[in-house]
Amino acid sequence: MSARTTLGIDIGGTNIKGGVLDDQDRLLARSAVETRADEGFEASFARIVALIDELIAAAGVSRNAIAAVGVGVPGPMDHAAGVVRHAPNLDGWVNIPLRRLLTERTGLPCFVENDANAAAFGEFVGGTQRAATDMVMLTLGTGIGGGVILGGRLVRGRFDNAGEVGHMIVALGGRACPCGQRGCLERYASANAIRERLIEAVRAGEKSSLAPAVYGSEPLTAEDVCRAAQQGDEPSQRVWDEACRMLAAACVNLQHVLNPGLIVLAGGLINAGEALLGPVQSYFKELTWKICEDFPRIEPAVLGGDAGLLGAAALAREALLAAGAGHAR
Numbered sequence: 001m002s003a004r005t006t007l008g009i010d011i012g013g014t015n016i017k018g019g020v021l022d023d024q025d026r027l028l029a030r031s032a033v034e035t036r037a038d039e040g041f042e043a044s045f046a047r048i049v050a051l052i053d054e055l056i057a058a059a060g061v062s063r064n065a066i067a068a069v070g071v072g073v074p075g076p077m078d079h080a081a082g083v084v085r086h087a088p089n090l091d092g093w094v095n096i097p098l099r100r101l102l103t104e105r106t107g108l109p110c111f112v113e114n115d116a117n118a119a120a121f122g123e124f125v126g127g128t129q130r131a132a133t134d135m136v137m138l139t140l141g142t143g144i145g146g147g148v149i150l151g152g153r154l155v156r157g158r159f160d161n162a163g164e165v166g167h168m169i170v171a172l173g174g175r176a177c178p179c180g181q182r183g184c185l186e187r188y189a190s191a192n193a194i195r196e197r198l199i200e201a202v203r204a205g206e207k208s209s210l211a212p213a214v215y216g217s218e219p220l221t222a223e224d225v226c227r228a229a230q231q232g233d234e235p236s237q238r239v240w241d242e243a244c245r246m247l248a249a250a251c252v253n254l255q256h257v258l259n260p261g262l263i264v265l266a267g268g269l270i271n272a273g274e275a276l277l278g279p280v281q282s283y284f285k286e287l288t289w290k291i292c293e294d295f296p297r298i299e300p301a302v303l304g305g306d307a308g309l310l311g312a313a314a315l316a317r318e319a320l321l322a323a324g325a326g327h328a329r
Contacts, residue, residue, distance in 0.1 A: 004022075004023035004067050004317055005020065005021065005022055005023065005028070005059075005061060005065050005066055005067055006020075006021050006066065006067055006068050006069070006070065006313040006314070006316050006317045007019070007020050007021070007052060007055055007056070007066050007068075007069045007070070007108075007313060007316075008021065008069075008070050008071075008072070008118075008308075008309035008310060008311070008312035008313030008314075008316070009048060009051065009052070009069065009070070009071040009072065009309060009312060010071075010072045010115060010118065010119075010305075010308030010309040010312060011035065011044075011048070011071065011072060011073050011074065011087075011090070011115065012035060012074065012089075012115070012308075013035060013037050013074065013089035013090065014034070014035055014037075015032045015033065015034060015035055016032060016033050016034075016035050016044070016047060016048060016051055017030070017031075017032040017305065017306075017308070017309050018030070018031055018032070018051050018052065018055050018309055019031075019055065019306065019309045019310065019313065020055050020056065020058070020059035020061065020066070020313075021310065021313045021314070025125060025126050025310060025313070025314060027306070027310075028059040028060075028061070029055050029058035029059035029060075030055075030306070030309075031051060031054055031055055031058060032051075033047050033050070033051050034047075035047070035090070037089060037090045037091055038091050039091070040091050040092040041090070041091070041092035041093055041096060042092075044090060044093075045101065045105075048071070048102070049102070049105050049106060052069060052106055052108075063107070063108070066108055067109070067316075067317065067320055068108065068109045068110070068111060068316035068317060068319065068320040069102065069106065069108050069109070069110045069111070069313075069316055070110075070111050070112075070113060070118070070311075070312035070313050070314070070315050070316030070317075070319075071098065071102065071110065071111070071112045071113070071312055072112075072113050072114065072115035072117075072118030072119070072308045072309070072311065072312040073087055073093075073098065073112055073113070073114065073115055074087050074088075074089055074090070074114075074115045074116075075087035075088055075089075075090075075093065075114070076114070076160065076161065077112060077113075077114060077160060078160065079112070079113065079114075079156055079160045081097070081099075082097060082098060082099025082100060082110075082111065082112050083095060083096065083097050083098070083099070084096040084098050084112065098110075098112050099111060099112050109316075109320055110316075111315065111316045111319045111320075113311075113312055113315050114147075114156075114160070114163075115145075115308055116137075116139055116145035116146055116147050116163060117147045117154055117156065117163060117311070117315075118147075118307075118308050118309075118311035118312040118315060119137070119139060119145075119147065119266065119307040119308040119311055120135070120136075120137035120139075120146065120147020120148070120149060120154070120163070120264075120307075120311065121147065121149065121154050121311035121314055121315055122303055122306070122307035122308060122309070122310035122311025122312070122314065123135075123137055123264050123266065123301050123302070123303055123307050123311070124137075124149045124152075124311075125310070125311070125314045126303055126306075126307075126310045126311075126314070127301060127302040127303040127307065132260070132261035132262035132297075133149075133150075133151055133152045133261070134149060134150050134151065134258065134259070134260040134261050134262070135148075135149040135260050135261065135262040135263070135264060136148050136149070136165070136254050136258060136260045136262075136263050136264070137149075137263075137264040137265075137266055137301065138165055138247070138250070138251075138263070138264070138265055138266065138267075139266045139267040140189065140190065140191070140247075140265060140266065140267035140268065140269035140270065141190065141191055141267040141268050141269070142190060142191050142192045143166055143186050143190050143192065144165060144166030144185055144186040144189060144190045144267075145163070145164070145165070145166055146163040146164065146165035146166065147163045148162055148163050148258065148260075149260075150258065150260075154315065165185060165250060165254070166184060166185055166186035166190065167179050167181065167184045167185070167186060168184065168185045168250050168253060169181065169182075169183045169184060169185075170183060170184070170185045170188060170246045170249050170250055170253075171183035171188065171246070174187065174188070175187040175188065175193075185246060185247070185250045188242060188243055188246040188247075189243040189244075189246045189247040189250070190269075191221070191222035191267075191268060191269055192222075193243070194222040194225050194226075194239055194240065194243050195220050195221060195222050195224075195225065197239045197242075198210060198214070198220065198225050198235060198236060198239050199214050199220060201235040201238075201239065202214040202215075202235065206234075206235045207234075207235075208228070208233050208234075208235045208236060209228050209231070209233045209236075210224060210225070210228050210233065210235075210236060222268075222269060223271065223272070225239055225240055226240055226272045226275055226276075229241075229275070230275060240275075241279065244276065244279035244280050244283060245279070245283050247265075247280050248279070248280045248281075248282075248283030248284040248286075248287060249283070249287055251263050251280065251284050251296075251298060252284060252287045252288045252289075255284075255288060255289075255292075255295070255296055256288075256289060259296075260296050261296055261297070262296055262297050262299065263296050263297070263298045263299075264299055264300070264301050265277070265280070265298065265299070265300055265301065266300070266301035266307065267301075270300045270301065273300075277298065277299075277300065280298060281298050284298060
C-alpha cells in the first residue's frame, strides 16, 4: 500500500462522510454517520474519530499506511492554525483547534479545510479537471458557496475567505441578506431564494399553479418552481429566469476577474439539468465581454456527494508534501 494513502472527512450538518483514497485518488472505502449537530462538539468529535477508525479497518490497511487525514468543515477557519472559527450549523463549534485535537487523538497528521474549498478541489482533481488548470466552482444549494483553483492550486485568500461567491453583489440595493448586505447572489439564485421569491409572489396575489403548495402543509422546493416554470407557470418562470440571469452575471464577473478555463456548477440545483445550464450559458454569452473570443466552459459537477471527502483527502496529501518540502502550501 502506498505511503500516500490518505483519508478524507466531509462534515455536514446532517451527515459526516468519509473515505480512504489510494495514491491515484481511488476510493478504497467509504462510510458515513449522522452528525447529530445538536449534541455539541464533543459528541460530534467522538463520532469523527470513530468514523476514522472504521474507515481504516474497512479499507484493509494498517494505521501506519495512512499518510494524512483531511477534514472539510462548514464555516470560516484559520487554515494555517487549523482552527475552526465558527461552524454555524454545528452546535458548540466555536474556535475549535480541530487539527491539533484530531492529530492528538488519532496519532495521524491531520489538516482542516473549508468544506466548499474541499469540494471544489475534489471536483478539480477527481472529476472535472479535463486539462483546465484554472477553475471556479459554485455550489448551489440552500445557500451558495464556492471555491477557486488557479494554476492548479486552491486559492484561500489573505484571511481564508476566498471563494465566497454567494455574497458577490449582483444587485446594488437589492434583497437583504443575513450577512448584513443587500443584493448578494445567494438572495437570488440559491434554492432558498427561489422558493422564497415564489412564495412572495403568490402571497402578493399572483396566480400560480403552486399556490396550493404555498398555503399547504407540504414544503415548497426550488425543484417545484423549476418544474412549474417548464410547465408555463408565469410567476415560476420569472423567478427561475431571474435566478439563472443572476447566476450568469456572477459567472461573467468571475470570468472577467479570474479568467478561468472552467466554471463548475454543483449542489442540489444542478439536478434541474438543461433547465438551469441552458439559460445560464445563454445569458453568460449575452453578458460577457464582447471582444472576448475564448469563453470558459460552464459544466455541472460530476462527483456529487463524494467531492468534499475526495478534496479533503487530496488537500491533506498536498499539505503533507508541502510540509515535507519545508514551505506552506
